[in-house]
Amino acid sequence: MDDGHIDVCFFNGAIRNSEQREMAHLLRRKSKVLVAFGSCAVTGGIPGLANMSDRKGVFETVYLDNESTENPEGIVPQPSSEVKEGTLTLPEFYDTVDTLDQTVEVDYYLPGCPPSTDLILNAVTAIIKGELPPKGSVIAPDKSVCDECRFERSEKSITAVKRIYEVEKIEDRCLLEQGIICLGPATRGGCGAVCPNANMPCTGCGGPTPNSLDQGGKMISALASILGLEGEDKMTDEEVDALIDQVADPLGTLYKYGLPAALIKRRVMK
Amino acid sequence: MSDFEPSVVAFLCNWCSYAGADLAGTSRLKYPANVRSIRVMCSGRVDPVFVMEALKDGIDGVLVAGCHPGDCHYQSGNYKTNRKIKLVKRLLSDLNVDPERVRFEYISASEGQKFADTVTDFVGQLKEMGPNPLKEGCK
């Protein structure tokens, strides 16, 4: 196949090993237009949370320390091993998960986990009509999930943060106002706000809103401006700490789909 | 590590802390020259992204200073930023970056001494911590 033979390539998945890396380079060469398709390719996705660890950590958990694993010889995958027939090779597993555009040049982005059918249809239509936006664009609206949500925000203060299972009865109003962390304000729309519309908080698969450098950073701002607003002038620092402590697993919550694309993209391994 | 000179970025609110830093200067108070001050209209202007980007770029410590509680010229910018910074610190500990590399302080226009003391203490503390682990870049 000649280079540039493929008109459009929708590329799925993040880059976490040498095989994926090779495929990314190969498909880049063979494709006229390369679209990062879905959260994993765009921002790293759930696999990107592996950036909380490294190869050693992942291998230890999966192949050695797992309770149900029996591996007395402590065998973990090796990029190459010698057997009597010759050398066997496996793709190299990297320490850090990368997004597609950290690996090769990407023409367009189609975020979402998964991208909504409307977004896919829009993208395909634009490609067929030859009406593609400028290179590097995200083929999704510039608005946040909140803009597409059926709930309107009215109150601007919350006194506590709750995880969804702690809420006895979810009311028919803005989830954030009920103390449920909903990433709507920090997340690009285009999904039709399907999650909040089904009373589930947005977990951020659409990636950061335009002009925002860091999805988690933006959500921190949004959260800090409403959490504990009431009576803030009378709160002691300990009380503020207690409020902030209610945000369980900040990293996993704020970067569920986007750690590799965050400003600080991985954990420092000591 | 004795010759390690940490780099510090200080975001100072125009109405209080920047004036406090100015006072430290005009009163000829001594404090380490490791700090680069950036004036913002209110500590509330400080976005978590500013702090994260500074650390990512290898700055060893970030100081954010604003008006005392009740004194913010925009009423509540300092309260919001206090909460923002606390959340950023939680995030940093998840990432194994010492949250003490980020500090939020209340420094008024008359507290030149407090500014000088804060910077001195912070720089001393950062010297002990050593360079920001993000400096080598996270591959």
Ligand code: FES
């Ligand atoms: S004006 Fe100083 S903190 Fe808001």
